[in-house]
Amino acid sequence: MPLDEPDDKPIKRSARGSGRRLRGAVAHYLGTAIVSGQIAPGEKLTGEIANAEALDVSRGAYREAVQVLTAKGLVESRPKAGTRVLPRSSWNILDPTVLAWAFAAEPDLGFVRDLFELRAVVEPAAARFAAARRDKDDIKAMKDALAKMRRHTLATETGRAADRAFHDALLRATHNDAMIALSASIGAAVSWTTEFKQRSRALPRDPVPDHAKVCDAIAAGDPEAASAAMRALVDLALDDTRSAM
Amino acid sequence: MPLDEPDDKPIKRSARGSGRRLRGAVAHYLGTAIVSGQIAPGEKLTGEIANAEALDVSRGAYREAVQVLTAKGLVESRPKAGTRVLPRSSWNILDPTVLAWAFAAEPDLGFVRDLFELRAVVEPAAARFAAARRDKDDIKAMKDALAKMRRHTLATETGRAADRAFHDALLRATHNDAMIALSASIGAAVSWTTEFKQRSRALPRDPVPDHAKVCDAIAAGDPEAASAAMRALVDLALDDTRSAM
């Protein structure tokens, strides 16, 4: 008589909804565990057969998940040595998925600061490029996002999505693939700083005018004004975030 | 009597040396094919069984390779739909491996321009941060790289490696993980611009003094001077590269 199985299947239950396959769930599980520091760099995780069994998945699915981690520079595995967590410096932290793992738990404040600094460097310059290169569609996308921001405020999720969409449209308007690739990372920075502001219930400022100034300068094709307006926007955001912490 | 096998095993032969496993070779093969445009976005590649057989690898190994591509945003695969190449905008173009694939063949000039622009934006700002935050080890790393650049010139591969090491050390000196993560991407930009200059045999300038100025300003802890020196360096590199093309 076979034993019944009172155990929950840990992975199969958790977070299997959003079109994410089984290996995706495993990757998410391991990825968050690593990024959050539960498995420190240099540590070696348990062997494939044991770990796969522990998570109640086949070895093949487990391996595919590990390939994903390897592809993002989180781990490295060699025969007989096992698979080890690599030092933080070799992680692809700007990868959208890794970013999502990092923000799944309460994110490290130092890292949020780093992202914000990157944003402060890139966005004013991006605004300059955007003003020089934008086309009709770019302007439309930015104006649409701006309108949505006006309608729903930053208090609603739709409003915050519109905020992200605005910055995304701006980066796309640079017509520079390298900067467009930074969109996800910078979007994360935008999201989390507004998130902090939101929490402390300190929303002293209406963000729309600042964004509108940037938008207008870009539409007008004035690089210097666009860059300056964006710098002002970022500086204000920095002030607000500082006072919220 | 079994047939002999006159066929070369295409993947197993090619580029299997550098510690790269079989799945790595397959990923490289597919990755370069996609990044170089041989398989255009929107196209769907042949089914797993057929393609795996064509490459003479097992389906499991082939799938692990595809997982890597998926992790880097190059493809997306769903049951019954097959696996399709995603639009360029969703590729993780700044991922070191993707960058390597992009530069495996003759790289797209427009993309090199994009990377260079990103470098021009990030590096002066990074120099500013570095001047404010560098510690003894950072300075040592930069000085070492500089010394190596002096010894072997940019005409040798060791010299170019030292150049990359210099810029890498500079970015690390920012103590900003987000910027450190850009090191690989910016390193690629540095590499390829000097590569162009090298080819056209136009090496009008000794790069060492410019680098030394940056290094000194950072060691002195002068952010403005560091930023200015780096901007000058990048501008000169831009001039040289322009005249080389």
Next chain:
DNA sequence: GCCGACAAATTGCCTGACAACTTGCCAAGC
């Protein structure tokens, strides 16, 4: 004390089969 060979442990790869999931067709109904 250094160097080389060997053995064990772990990942790497293979085969074959079945399950799950979509898509696209096709028919029925409005």
Next chain:
DNA sequence: GCTTGGCAAGTTGTCAGGCAATTTGTCGGC
């Protein structure tokens, strides 16, 4: 004619077990 529902087929997704390849650590010899 258009929409809607179900149905079937095709492709990826997952499973199981076994063997090969590779590297590390150790043990013996020099």
